[in-house]
Amino acid sequence: MGKTVFLCAGHHGAGTGAGGFIDEGLECIKLRDDLSHALRGNGVISLIDQNTASLSSVIRNVNDLSTHIDGESVVIDIHFNSFNKKAHGSEVYIHSQTSNSNKEFAKKLVEMTSETLGIHNRGLRTTAQSQHSRLAMLTKIKAPSMIWEICFCDEKTDSEAYIEHRQELIDNFVKLFV
Numbered sequence: 001m002g003k004t005v006f007l008c009a010g011h012h013g014a015g016t017g018a019g020g021f022i023d024e025g026l027e028c029i030k031l032r033d034d035l036s037h038a039l040r041g042n043g044v045i046s047l048i049d050q051n052t053a054s055l056s057s058v059i060r061n062v063n064d065l066s067t068h069i070d071g072e073s074v075v076i077d078i079h080f081n082s083f084n085k086k087a088h089g090s091e092v093y094i095h096s097q098t099s100n101s102n103k104e105f106a107k108k109l110v111e112m113t114s115e116t117l118g119i120h121n122r123g124l125r126t127t128a129q130s131q132h133s134r135l136a137m138l139t140k141i142k143a144p145s146m147i148w149e150i151c152f153c154d155e156k157t158d159s160e161a162y163i164e165h166r167q168e169l170i171d172n173f174v175k176l177f178v
């Protein structure tokens, strides 16, 4: 049995996340739904969070569901980064104490993202290096988890690459699991 993939939108609705060339709050919901649909179409079990969920209720739900999953699972919290309109590239946050297999998977995810979009690979960041607002996704979730900062939505080249290669990103994401 393959992995069960739990996808969370890092934000829930227009203006609830970062802005710029892409509205993070809207796009992370749309992408979560499109990824989940594509996974299911390829026989991969995929669960998603609810748009009204607070961070603590997302964590509670994921932990409840995780106890019912046989075999491997992974929780991916979807985000678009934002900084100073110049910072660019893809990065993935993991817990510094996460398993080697989860670390390997996170590395594949960030490599796939940077290659598919043709943007800089900023690599893995750990909880020790992070002040991420959703850090609890890494520290309080019992299943292997990661925060996926796909690209910088306030940086033009990253955003254009994402918009252009969005479908390939979905296709290549599915290939990580099949």
Ligand SMILES: [Zn+2]
Residues within 6 Å of the ligand: 010, 011, 017, 018, 024, 078, 079, 080
């Ligand atoms: Zn975010």
